[in-house]
Amino acid sequence: MLVVGFTNVPVVTSLIKGKIQFLKQKNFIEADVALGLPTSTILLKHILWHNCRSLLIIEATLGMAEAILMETSLSYLGFGVQEPTPSWETWCNQAPTISCRESSGHPPHRPSRSCSRFSGFICSATD
DSSP, rough: OOOHHHHOOOHHHHHHHHHHHHHTTTTTHHHHHEEEETTHHHHIIIIIHHHHHHHHHHHHHHHHHHHHHHHHHHHHHTOHHHSSSSSHHHHHHHHSSOOOHHHHOOOOOOHHHHHHHHHHHHHHOOO
């Protein structure tokens, strides 16, 4: 499933490159160079940390939702993770057959629909 994570790398790097190219022409970068700050400090602190942090947070958030959708789609088609490994698709499929009370240490009873509703709600909320 590393492939799912690596599919967004070119998109994020091109966004960061565009932001750096835009910020490179700003006056505060020229002031940092005139003050004699090292290039690594300018790049890491003034450009990436202060100006690209929000872009990275937004891309990470959207990337997680995209990764969950991609993983569930691949699992639905049969190319996703296999049965012993937990995933959203297997959790949603197995939820109606398991008992929520049994997994929490309480005595077993009939399977409840609340487990499947809860798992479906969490999957929808994270997408």
